[in-house]
Amino acid sequence: GAGVSQSPSNKVTEKGKDVELRCDPISGHTALYWYRQSLGQGLEFLIYFQGNSAPDKSGLPSDRFSAERTGGSVSTLTIQRTQQEDSAVYLCASTFHHRGNTEAFFGQGTRLTVV
Amino acid sequence: AQSVTQLDSQVPVFEEAPVELRCNYSSSVSVYLFWYVQYPNQGLQLLLKYLSGSTLVKGINGFEAEFNKSQTSFHLRKPSVHISDTAEYFCAVSGNNQGGKLIFGQGTELSVKP
Numbered sequence: 001g002a003g004v005s006q007s008p009s010n011k012v013t014e015k016g017k018d019v020e021l022r023c024d025p026i027s028g029h030t031a032l033y034w035y036r037q038s039l040g041q042g043l044e045f046l047i048y049f050q051g052n053s054a055p056d057k058s059g060l061p062s063d064r065f066s067a068e069r070t071g072g073s074v075s076t077l078t079i080q081r082t083q084q085e086d087s088a089v090y091l092c093a094s095t096f097h098h099r100g101n102t103e104a105f106f107g108q109g110t111r112l113t114v115v
Numbered sequence: 116a117q118s119v120t121q122l123d124s125q126v127p128v129f130e131e132a133p134v135e136l137r138c139n140y141s142s143s144v145s146v147y148l149f150w151y152v153q154y155p156n157q158g159l160q161l162l163l164k165y166l167s168g169s170t171l172v173k174g175i176n177g178f179e180a181e182f183n184k185s186q187t188s189f190h191l192r193k194p195s196v197h198i199s200d201t202a203e204y205f206c207a208v209s210g211n212n213q214g215g216k217l218i219f220g221q222g223t224e225l226s227v228k229p
Contacts, residue, residue, distance in 0.1 A: 004158070031214070031215055033215070033216060033217075035217075035219075042219055042220070042221040042222060043205060043207075043217075043219035043222070044219075045216045045217065045218065048214050048215065048216050050214065055214055056213070056214050056216060059216075091158060091159070093159075093217075095215050097215070098214045098215040099211075099215060100147055100209040100210060100211055100212075100213060100214070100215045101147045101164075101166045101209070101211075102215065103149075103161045103164065104159075104161070104215070104217060106151075106158035106159040106160070107158050108156075108157055108158045109158055
């Protein structure tokens with residue numbers, strides 16, 4: 001498709017399980033970003049990729065969170081041993097380049113609920 | 116480091132009334148400024164951006180914003196709102212050498228009533 005695609009759209013998981021969230025950016029976009037949207041915390045930056053490398057992982061909240069990007073395209077965000085405070089909407093965005101003065105295109109997000 | 120403050124968490128307004136959503140930022144470096152809108156159960160969509168040049172920028176759906184460097188503000192305005200403008204609005208900044216990551220404000224929920 002033409003836009004950023006995220007899957008699944010909704011995920012309910014039991015506390016302690018691992019989850020993988022997927023993001024398919026717009027074709028040709030070199031930069032990819034993960035954000036988390038939760039009540040009380042607003043929209044928080046997690047990590048960004050330039051190509052397959054992640055120059056900035058400063059927003060990952062703990063070592064249970066990791067992300068990778070392969071082929072300069074699809075990215076997966078993995079949360080290990082999920083906790084209830086991980087419940088949030090995880091948004092992915094992509095941009096044509098990483099220089100800051102460009103529009104970010106967002107996916108519709110994955111709503112994660114940890115029970 | 117940058118930070119963004121949206122001064123109003125909720126703004127109720129009647130249809131066809133004007134509205135202003137306030138945004139202030141702080142940064143030690145030059146920034147680019149953005150307003151994004153999020154309709155219910157959807158991702159974020161760019162309304163407008165300030166990169167350089169004219170401080171008054173116009174965006175989609177009749178919105179505009181004015182960059183005020185001395186007051187470090189980037190308030191969003193619309194002269195006459197519609198029911199369909201009901202959504203959450205986010206102000207964001209991006210630094211020049213920070214990989215394009217966005218720092219967002221807490222969001223303002225605009226509720227347009229008939």
